[in-house]
Amino acid sequence: MVVSASAPGKLILFGEHAVVFGEPALSVAINLRIIIEVSPSDRNELDGMPLTRGRHPYLEATLRRAQSDQPISLSIRSEIPQASGMGSSAAVTSSLLACLQALKGSLDRESIARIAFEVEYEVQGRASPIDTTTATHGGGILLLREKGEDFLWEIEKGDSVWFLHGCSLPEMTLVVGSTGLEAATGPLVAGVKALFEREEAARRAIRRIGEISLEGMDALRHRDLSLAGKLMGENHDLLNSLEVGHPMLEEFVQASLPYSYGAKMTGAGGGGSMIALTDRPNRVKEAIEACGGEAFIVTTEPKGVVLEPSI
Numbered sequence: 148m149v150v151s152a153s154a155p156g157k158l159i160l161f162g163e164h165a166v167v168f169g170e171p172a173l174s175v176a177i178n179l180r181i182i183i184e185v186s187p188s189d190r191n192e193l194d195g196m197p198l199t200r201g202r203h204p205y206l207e208a209t210l211r212r213a214q215s216d217q218p219i220s221l222s223i224r225s226e227i228p229q230a231s232g233m234g235s236s237a238a239v240t241s242s243l244l245a246c247l248q249a250l251k252g253s254l255d256r257e258s259i260a261r262i263a264f265e266v267e268y269e270v271q272g273r274a275s276p277i278d279t280t281t282a283t284h285g286g287g288i289l290l291l292r293e294k295g296e297d298f299l300w301e302i303e304k305g306d307s308v309w310f311l312h313g314c315s316l317p318e319m320t321l322v323v324g325s326t327g328l329e330a331a332t333g334p335l336v337a338g339v340k341a342l343f344e345r346e347e348a349a350r351r352a353i354r355r356i357g358e359i360s361l362e363g364m365d366a367l368r369h370r371d372l373s374l375a376g377k378l379m380g381e382n383h384d385l386l387n388s389l390e391v392g393h394p395m396l397e398e399f400v401q402a403s404l405p406y407s408y409g410a411k412m413t414g415a416g417g418g419g420s421m422i423a424l425t426d427r428p429n430r431v432k433e434a435i436e437a438c439g440g441e442a443f444i445v446t447t448e449p450k451g452v453v454l455e456p457s458i
């Protein structure tokens with residue numbers, strides 16, 4: 148039997164890094180997907196080559212944690228650039244889990260989101276469930292410290308607990324500017340933790356980012372894009388103060404601003420990508436490309452992980 152599933156990439160609109168400390172954050176699924184096809188095999192393999200922990204940490208951890216005793220052969224097709232802050236690893240993990248569940252029976256999105264988070268936490272050494280729940284559920288996702296409207300599920304790890312909510316947002320066009328520099332999330336998250344433990348200014352920045360997430364969500368819901376853009380700028384500056392910026396991100400943000408409501412880095416930083424909120428996406432795309440970046444015009448995507456007809 149061959150099964151196939153797809154899951155969307157994501158963009159963090161507000162609150163990356165602070166969310167690891169339990170602060171509110173807002174993310175949205177985007178119209179770029181990963182599609183995985185799986186069939187039973189006599190060993191675990193990707194495109195005919197054996198899967199190894201060293202080369203495929205997310206896939207290996209997913210298979211182990213899903214406790215699947217049936218070895219599988221898998222192939223992956225991706226529209227999401229890797230290590231770009233667009234959530235490709237969460238989309239891979241969540242669509243692989245959907246395939247494994249489909250081999251046994253039906254899909255349970257909550258359990259996919261839980262296992263995908265455990266995988267991401269294990270591989271990165273520290274993580275919040277924002278990427279994995281967004282890839283699994285689709286649409287807008289709001290993380291809060293307590294249960295609110297449109298509650299989905301709560302996820303706990305160590306002394307942290309995150310309450311995940313669906314969040315309906317107006318359809319938006321965003322331009323993603325990718326530096327093409329692959330920055331691993333784990334060390335960036337560890338750097339912010341060290342700063343948090345050392346400096347009161349870092350703790351203040353993280354708390355303010357949490358407030359910005361809520362203010363930004365309100366602004367978007369009221370379609371006050373100017374305010375949302377201003378808050379994106381403030382969030383970006385605070386992320387810079389947490390030392391996760393990069394000169395190329397800065398250049399892309401500055402180049403986008405004349406044609407945007409606002410712009411900021413998105414995801415872990417240190418390279419990776421930035422986003423601009425705009426109604427002139429082609430102008431922003433050109434401006435980023437003129438600085439040597441790769442730019443993608445994306446829209447928000449309501450559909451989370453789903454089974455697909457086989458490739």
Ligand code: PMV
Pocket residue numbers: 159162163164165166167231232233234273274275276277278332336413414415416
């Ligand atoms: O690198 P990305 O796009 O997967 O984003 C990571 C977001 C962080 O807040 C930095 C880490 C996390 O797990 O929430």
